[in-house]
Amino acid sequence: MYGIGVGVARDLDKFTSNHIRDIHDKIGKYNISDWSLIGDIMKELARAGVIKRTDETVLSTRASHHGRPVRVWKSLVCGVS
Numbered sequence: 001m002y003g004i005g006v007g008v009a010r011d012l013d014k015f016t017s018n019h020i021r022d023i024h025d026k027i028g029k030y031n032i033s034d035w036s037l038i039g040d041i042m043k044e045l046a047r048a049g050v051i052k053r054t055d056e057t058v059l060s061t062r063a064s065h066h067g068r069p070v071r072v073w074k075s076l077v078c079g080v081s
Helices: 001-011 016-029 033-049
Strands: 051-059 068-074
Touching: 001 033, 001 051, 001 068, 016 051, 016 068, 033 051, 033 068
Parallel strands: none
Antiparallel strands: 051 068
């Protein structure tokens, strides 16, 4: 999942954990049983200098989230190969 997060950060200037989950769902590479761990992945990406937290939120587009606010993250590596 960390690798997916790095890939999303390279492609998008700003994004949410929903973007990472959407790619995961498409490729189905990992069997994730506890999605509460996505927060830990986002924090690890931030500690590694890949992303930083913003004060922005958007409403989740995932039906299972019922439109709750999700954090917007700023990429620090967008456009870097």
